[in-house]
Amino acid sequence: MKTDKKKIIIGATDHLALPDFGIDEIACKIDTGAYTSTLHCSRVRLIEKDDQSILSFKLYDPKFGISTKKEFRYTEFKERKVRSSNGEIDYRYSIYTTVVIFGKKIKTEFTLSFREKMKFPILLGRRFLKNRFIVDVTQKELSQAQLNQKTSR
Template sequence: MEKKVINKPKERPIYLIGDSDHIDLPEFNVFDLACRIDTGAATSALHCHNVELHTINGKPAISFMLLDPEHPSYQNKKYYSFEFFEKVIKNSFGQTEKRYSIKTTVVLFGKKFKTEITLADREKMKFPLLLGRKLLRRGFLVDVRQKDLSYRLKYQNFINLP
């Protein structure tokens, strides 16, 4: 009798994350950016301004500036992306709006995750970055009683965080 081989699903780590944390965006040279974890949001959203469409060497591109001049990580720099698309998003007030979405790398718990982030006006929000379900479903378990778990892990050998 022949034995059946059952393929087990690849085990992936599960990261416990709190209701807020700090994240790295290495492609934009932004590190320890405060973010809110939002299981109610499908997509992640990053605060930016001066969003413009361009054609560069015959290819469509988008430019934008991250954060506000008052933010400590503001670089007064225009960023460009060729990997973007427009999508309709329902905001927290239930209204639909068109936003541009880019693909970029984020770093949490020392691991790199390629993800989609919409470019949004979050000027009046406490956190310039919102992390949504499309990223969280890649192995994150949310405990709203916690915060800064990735940030603490990153610096645990350097400083004592409360």
């Protein structure tokens, strides 16, 4: 398979920004076993208003360094069937939002999940990684290292 784009090496973990949510830096785990990326959130609910469904959720979680208490609402969302690593099927809502990593803005899909018991608030799955990144699990925080290198010049 030949591609014209040069792929970026990404480690097992990193940090990214979610500008649509006002989050400048948040930890993420690279998960090649997951197809779709996942975002930690709480209070996920559907609101019916004027014959329209609105998806509402909060990202607030001090454990993950998310201090915004704002409620986010989306009118464009999907419901996805997700199979967990133990084979169980779950239904989750998904949204599209912008991620900034390695200085690149990338619009991608996230399923919404309550990840309080997990170590990372975000998983980046294969759909996000495909044709953009090569995963080197022996590395970590490579975008942060690149950012620190640029700012020290």
